Amino acid sequence: MEEKFTKSDLALIQNKGISIQQLEKQFHYYANGIEKIVLVKPALIGDGIIKLSSEESEKYQEVFDTHKASTSIIKFVPASGAATRMFKFLLEFLNDFKKGEESINAYINRTNNKELSVFLVGIKKFPFYNDLLKVTKALYDGFDSLNPDEKYYILIETLLSPAGFDFSNKPKAILPFHVKSGKQVTPIEDHLKEAIYYKSGNVAPHVHFTISKEHQESFDTIANQFDDFVVTFSYQHEATDTIAVQPDNTPFRLDDNQLFFRPGGHGALIENLNALEADLIFVKNIDNVSQNHMKDIIANKKMIGGLLFEIQNKVFEYLKILEGQKVDADIMNEIIAFASKTINVVFPLDFEKFKKEYKIEFLMEVLNRPIRVCGMVKNEGEPGGGPFWIKDSEGNISLQIVEGSQMDTTNEMQERIIQKATHFNPVDIVCGVKNYKGEKFNLKEFVDENSGFIVSKSKNGKPLKSFELPGLWNGAMAFWNTIFVEVDLITFNPVKTVNDLLKPAHQPEDE
Structure with a gap:
C-alpha cells in the first residue's frame, strides 16, 4: 500500500493521524463495494417499537425527574454542517x-x-x-x-x-431560526433552552456541540451570552477523514498533486461522543428545534430518559446476578424473557441446549453493552430511513436504524419491506454509556466497521468517490442494545430548507 504514495503523501497521512491499515480498508471498499443492509422486516408497534399510554409516559417522566439529580447528563448536538442545502x-x-x-x-x-x-x-x-x-x-x-x-x-x-x-x-447552528420578544434566536439558543429539562438543583445543564474549527468564534459569541449553562465544543478529528478516489479507484489528487481527503460523515462523531464524561447522553440534530411546543418536547425527552433509567437499572441488576453465577432456573428464565422482550435480543436457535455456564456467558455478553432508547415518529410521508430488523453476514438478527442509502431498493422483496415501514428516525436518542460497574464503555468497540457507504461527489468539476464511515446512529451504534419507542410527531421540526421556517412550529404563536 505504501508504494502507492509519495513521501509528501505519507507525511500528510501521518500528520492527519491516519493509519495505512485504514487506507487499505477504504481502498478495499472502493474496489469491492459495500453490501447493502439485509432487511428482515420493519420494526412496528408491538414488534420492535414500544407505544406508551399517557399514564406510562407520565410515569417515566417522573422516573427521570427522580433519578436525574444523581446522574451526570450531557446533551450532544452535531452542529458543524453548513447551511448550503437550506438555500x-x-x-x-x-x-x-x-x-x-x-x-x-x-x-x-x-x-x-x-x-x-x-x-x-x-x-x-x-x-x-x-x-x-x-x-x-x-x-x-x-x-x-x-x-x-x-x-x-x-x-x-x-x-x-x-x-x-x-x-x-x-453553519445552520448560528443562523436566526426564530424571533422571540423581538430578538432573533439561533438553534444554539433553542437547544440550550430545551436542555432545561435535565437541570437538577443548582447544577447547570451541559450541552456539547460538535463544530467546525473555523466557526468557533461565532459559536462562542452566542454561547457566551448564557452563564447558566455549561457549553462545550469539539471538532471532528482529522484522523476520521477518508481518502477520495477517482472513478477508477486511484487516489484523487488536487491541482497541486496533493491527496484529497474528505470528512468521514457524522459517523466520525463516535470519537467525540466517546470522549464525553457522563452517565447519560441525549443526542439530537442541530436543526430539529421549535419556536413552540416546548412543553411537549420536554415531556418526550423526559419520557425516553426515564425509560432508559428503568431498563438500565434492570440490566445492571441482572448482570450482577449473572456475575455471581448463582442463577437458578426461575431467575435464568426471567433474565432471558427480559433480554428478549425488552432489550430485543434474538437468541440462537439452539440456545436451550447451551450448558448453564455458556448461557450465563452469552447473557453477560449481550446485556453488558451501551444502551440507547430512540424515539421514533409516525411516517406520514413516503417510507424511508428508519427502524428495521436486519440480518448481518453471520445471520444475527438485530434492531437497527437504517438509512435509505443502505437499502437495496432494486430488490423487490427488500422494497416490499421498506414500503411496510410505519415509522422513521428523527434522531431523538438517549444513550447509557456506562456499564453495571460504573465504568465508561469504549464506544468504538461497538461499531460495525463494514456498514459505511460510498458516495459520488465532485471537486473542481471532476468526479470522485468518497467513503463515509458508519453513521453515528447506524453502524457506529450497531452493537448497542436498542429500544425504539414512539414519540409525538410534534417533537420533530427539522429545518432542511429555509422554507421550513415558515411552518407553524417555527412561527410565533401569536401570528
Whole structure:
C-alpha cells in the first residue's frame, strides 16, 4: 500500500493521524463495494417499537425527574454542517435567472422552482427579513425605486453573497431560526433552552456541540451570552477523514498533486461522543428545534430518559446476578424473557441446549453493552430511513436504524419491506454509556466497521468517490442494545430548507 504514495503523501497521512491499515480498508471498499443492509422486516408497534399510554409516559417522566439529580447528563448536538442545502433552490435561482430577459414568474414556470414561490410569498415572515431589508437598502442606493422582481433578486443576493449575509456558507447552528420578544434566536439558543429539562438543583445543564474549527468564534459569541449553562465544543478529528478516489479507484489528487481527503460523515462523531464524561447522553440534530411546543418536547425527552433509567437499572441488576453465577432456573428464565422482550435480543436457535455456564456467558455478553432508547415518529410521508430488523453476514438478527442509502431498493422483496415501514428516525436518542460497574464503555468497540457507504461527489468539476464511515446512529451504534419507542410527531421540526421556517412550529404563536 505504501508504494502507492509519495513521501509528501505519507507525511500528510501521518500528520492527519491516519493509519495505512485504514487506507487499505477504504481502498478495499472502493474496489469491492459495500453490501447493502439485509432487511428482515420493519420494526412496528408491538414488534420492535414500544407505544406508551399517557399514564406510562407520565410515569417515566417522573422516573427521570427522580433519578436525574444523581446522574451526570450531557446533551450532544452535531452542529458543524453548513447551511448550503437550506438555500439550494435560491442559489439555483441566482445562477439560472436570466436577469433583464425574464420575470421571476417566467423563471418559476421555466424551471418549476415552486420553492421560490413559497419563499417570496412568505419572505416577510422569515426571522432575518427586517435585518436583510435594512442591509440591502444600505448596500444598494435606489433600492426603493426598483421593481418587485429587481428587489427580490437583490434581497436574495444579499442573503447569500459573501458581501452580504453569506448564509449558505455558514453553519445552520448560528443562523436566526426564530424571533422571540423581538430578538432573533439561533438553534444554539433553542437547544440550550430545551436542555432545561435535565437541570437538577443548582447544577447547570451541559450541552456539547460538535463544530467546525473555523466557526468557533461565532459559536462562542452566542454561547457566551448564557452563564447558566455549561457549553462545550469539539471538532471532528482529522484522523476520521477518508481518502477520495477517482472513478477508477486511484487516489484523487488536487491541482497541486496533493491527496484529497474528505470528512468521514457524522459517523466520525463516535470519537467525540466517546470522549464525553457522563452517565447519560441525549443526542439530537442541530436543526430539529421549535419556536413552540416546548412543553411537549420536554415531556418526550423526559419520557425516553426515564425509560432508559428503568431498563438500565434492570440490566445492571441482572448482570450482577449473572456475575455471581448463582442463577437458578426461575431467575435464568426471567433474565432471558427480559433480554428478549425488552432489550430485543434474538437468541440462537439452539440456545436451550447451551450448558448453564455458556448461557450465563452469552447473557453477560449481550446485556453488558451501551444502551440507547430512540424515539421514533409516525411516517406520514413516503417510507424511508428508519427502524428495521436486519440480518448481518453471520445471520444475527438485530434492531437497527437504517438509512435509505443502505437499502437495496432494486430488490423487490427488500422494497416490499421498506414500503411496510410505519415509522422513521428523527434522531431523538438517549444513550447509557456506562456499564453495571460504573465504568465508561469504549464506544468504538461497538461499531460495525463494514456498514459505511460510498458516495459520488465532485471537486473542481471532476468526479470522485468518497467513503463515509458508519453513521453515528447506524453502524457506529450497531452493537448497542436498542429500544425504539414512539414519540409525538410534534417533537420533530427539522429545518432542511429555509422554507421550513415558515411552518407553524417555527412561527410565533401569536401570528
